[in-house]
Amino acid sequence: MKKAEPQNWSLDTLFVHGGEYIRPMQQPGAPTIQPIYTSTTYLHPDTERLDQAFEENAAGAQSFVYARQGNPNTHALEHVLAKAEGGVGAVVMGSGMAALQGALLATGLAPGSTILVAQDLYGATASLLRTIFVPLGVKVVFKDLCCADAGEIIREEEPDVVLVETISNPLVKITDLDAISATAREVGATSIIDNTFATPYLVQPLAHGFDVVVHSITKYISGHGDATAGAVISSKNSFIQQMRTYAALLGPMLGPFESYLSMRGLKTLALRMERHCSNALQVARFLSTHAAVERVHYPGLECHPQHELANRLLRKGLYGGLLSFELKQQTREAAFRFMNELRLCLPVTTLGDIHSQVTYPAISSHRNITPEERRRSGITEGCIRLSVGIEDARDIIEDLDQALNAS
Ligand SMILES: Cc1ncc(COP(=O)(O)O)c(C=O)c1O
Secondary structure, rough: OOOOOOOOOOOHHHHHHHHHHHHOOOOOOOOOOOOOOOOOOOOOOOOOHHHHHHHHOOOOOOOEEEEEHHHHHHHHHHHHHHHHHOOOOOEEEEEEHHHHHHHHHOOOOOOOOOEEEEEEOOOOHHHHHHHHHHHHHEEOOOOOOOOHHHHHHHHHHOOEEEEEEOOOOOOOOOOOOHHHHHHHOOOEEEEEOOOOOOOOHHOOOOHHHOOOEEEOOOOOOOOOOOOEEEEEEEEEHHHHHHHHHHHHOOOOOOHHHHHHHHHHHHHHHHHHHHHHHHHHHHHHHHHOOOOOOOEEEOOOOOOOOHHHHHHHOOEEEEEOOEEEEEEOOHHHHHHHHHHOOOOOOOOOOOOOOOOOEOHHHHHHHOOOOOOHHHOOOOOOOOEEEOHHHHHHHHHHHHHHHHHHHHH
């Protein structure tokens, strides 16, 4: 019978076993997989212990009272994600967007505060800032933070919060984590990073000095295209405490079934990331030699301007499962023709699933920003994003080849 969770597991093992240590393992005949707890409320032996459970629950302990404030399934997922990212705690939520807005609110933003954000942030995150935070009196400054003088920009703007993504969308630029977090600390800003594309398997930004990590679990962590979820992880107890308070009051909690699916996905994250990354490298190499392709954006290619930075930051030999490329014919019609010809790769608006998926950013992730803003971010009319799945790389390449040749 297992008693205590070992502290020295590698991530692969943590993903597989980590959730087991916070369910009633000691019971004879305990299930190996955590059941789904649908109950909205939890019984305690007496009122004194119910009183105590309220206190423990508010502190994030394994003590449950009412489902909006957590249940065993969300707790297990939070436990593993906090460990995976090297944080002191995690709060899971109903979507990546809920996690992002929760993290931003928990920084204590108020009218007059400034958020400095990466220019090529995920489109909905940019819209969240413009639509919700700007009307509240928060100043939002968009800048290219993947450039060499990002530190200087942070010093100039003196923001209260810096928000970046580890790997940008759709041009897969890599953020210099150490440089950004160090300068953010220097000016007293809270640094938040969206680590959705890299996952903790490729890099753990808290170890590079970030205060807060956000995930859309919907993507690689759950990985099977059947759960919408998000997470916030921090190295600071006070931040996690604030997140719990917001989560309990605003109510964007993750349901038990989605928590279960996310945990089930997380168990195979290491295996999947290895395959996503090795497939993506093969596909990037293929595309970069194709006559119909103008340019490929993938940090695993030696010619990528940030190849060295990627080597320094990411797990050895792995560069992520996402790439983008530009067709020689830089028109929306050519992009649509190519996507319509695909037989294996799915034309959908997501990434990080087991299936290979293509997206045309101008009508999906970057739909709500102006064509001028897209151009400024380097997203051309011929730009297509590809989330490389875990199928046989030869089948993915064959599908891309036939669609490029036919369009
Ligand atoms: C980088 C990134 N962050 C956050 C989100 C939002 O996640 P969700 O769709 O789970 O709300 C997405 C969604 O595509 C994303 O790509």
